[in-house]
Amino acid sequence: MTNNTQDQNRNETTDRYDAVIIGGGAAGLNAAVALGRARRRVAVVDAGEPRNAAAAGVHNFLTRDGIAPAELVRIGRMEAESYGGVVFEGTAASASRDDDGFTVTLDDGTRIRGRRLLIASGLIDELPDVVGLRDRWGVDVLHCPYCHGWEVRDQAIGILATGPMAVHQALLFRQLSSRITVFLHTAPALSDELAEQLAARGIAVIEGNVESVSTTDYALSAVVLTDGSVHPIQAMVVAPTFTARTAVVESLGLDVSTDPRGIGTFVESDATGLTRMPGVWVAGNVTDLTAQVITAAAAGLMAGAAINADLIAEELEVAVQAYRAAQRLPHSRQAG
Structure with missing residues (x-):
C-alpha cells in the first residue's frame, strides 16, 4: 500500500x-x-x-x-x-x-x-454452465483470439457453441490453428451456409451437449459430452x-x-x-x-x-x- x-x-x-x-x-x-x-x-x-x-x-x-x-x-x-x-x-x-x-x-x-x-x-x-470451465478460465479456457490466441497456436482447440458467435469465433481461431472443433452444445443447428463455411476451412463439428472439461497434469485435456464420449482438446473457446x-x-x-x-x-x-x-x-x-x-x-x-x-x-x-x-x-x- x-x-x-x-x-x-x-x-x-x-x-x-x-x-x-x-x-x-x-x-x-x-x-x-x-x-x-x-x-x-x-x-x-x-x-x-x-x-x-x-x-x-x-x-x-x-x-x-x-x-x-x-x-x-x-x-x-x-x-x-x-x-x-x-x-x-x-x-x-x-x-x-x-x-x-x-x-x-x-x-x-x-x-x-x-x-x-x-x-x-x-x-x-459469466461462463456457460459446464463443469470445469471456471477452474481453467484465463488459462486454457479463453474467449478472445487477440488476448490469448498466440499462446494456444497450433493446439487442438474446441469452440463451445452457445449462440450466434460460435462460427465467428471458430473462424478467428482457425487463423491460429488447423485443429479446430466446434461443439454445438446449446447453439441452434447450423445453416447450410455456415456448415459449408466451416467445412471449407477444415473445421470439425460435433453435435451433443458438453457436460464437462477435464484436465491432465494441470492442463486442459478433453471435452466430455453428456453421452459419455470424450474428445481430446488442449484449449476451449467460450462466449461469456x-x-x-x-x-x-x-x-x-x-x-x-x-x-x-x-x-x-x-x-x-x-x-x-x-x-x-x-x-x-x-x-x-x-x-x-x-x-x-x-x-x-x-x-x-x-x-x-x-x-x-x-x-x-x-x-x-x-x-x-x-x-x-x-x-x-x-x-x-x-x-x-
Whole structure:
C-alpha cells in the first residue's frame, strides 16, 4: 500500500475531489493520470477484482506486451499517485447526487465526495454452465483470439457453441490453428451456409451437449459430452455473457442497456464516455463490452480529458460572473 492510499477506517473524507473514479483498472487509472497531469484532485476507488486477474499476461498493449495484469495495475497506480491521485481500497456500493456534485459510498460506509464522477467498474464474465470451465478460465479456457490466441497456436482447440458467435469465433481461431472443433452444445443447428463455411476451412463439428472439461497434469485435456464420449482438446473457446458492474450506475437512476448482439449488458454513453446524467462519465468495459486493455486505457484518457474540459467550463462561468460583478462595483459606488 502506497503513501497516497487512504486508511479505510475513515467514515467520510473531509475533502471534495474534482473527480471520483470508480475502478482501478486501465480505464480508471489512465483517467486518473490524465486528470492528475491537469492538476485536478482525483480519488480512485479500487475493489481489487480485475477482470483479467486469471490471465498470465496482457497482450496487444504496446511496450507492455505480456506484462502480468497485477503488475500493470501496480505501475498504473504508482503513476496516478505520482500526480497526486489518492486510491481508496474498497468496493463502491452506491452514489448520490446533490448540488455540490456526488457522494460515493463504499461498502464499509466510507463516503467520498467529488464534483464529477467516472465509473470504470468493468464487467463480469459469466461462463456457460459446464463443469470445469471456471477452474481453467484465463488459462486454457479463453474467449478472445487477440488476448490469448498466440499462446494456444497450433493446439487442438474446441469452440463451445452457445449462440450466434460460435462460427465467428471458430473462424478467428482457425487463423491460429488447423485443429479446430466446434461443439454445438446449446447453439441452434447450423445453416447450410455456415456448415459449408466451416467445412471449407477444415473445421470439425460435433453435435451433443458438453457436460464437462477435464484436465491432465494441470492442463486442459478433453471435452466430455453428456453421452459419455470424450474428445481430446488442449484449449476451449467460450462466449461469456458480459455483464457490466452497474451497482453504482443503478443507484444513480441510470439505465442499463442490453447489447443488440445478445452478448451482455452495458451503460450507454457518447464518444467521450458522458452518460445521459450530467457530470457522470463511463469508460472501459462497463460501456464497451469488447474493449481490450489498451482500448480501455484510451477510453479512460478520453473521459479524463472530457471531465477536465467540463470543469474548466464551470470554473470559467463562475470566474466571468465574479469578474462582471467586480467591474460593476466601482460604478455603483460613484452613483451613490
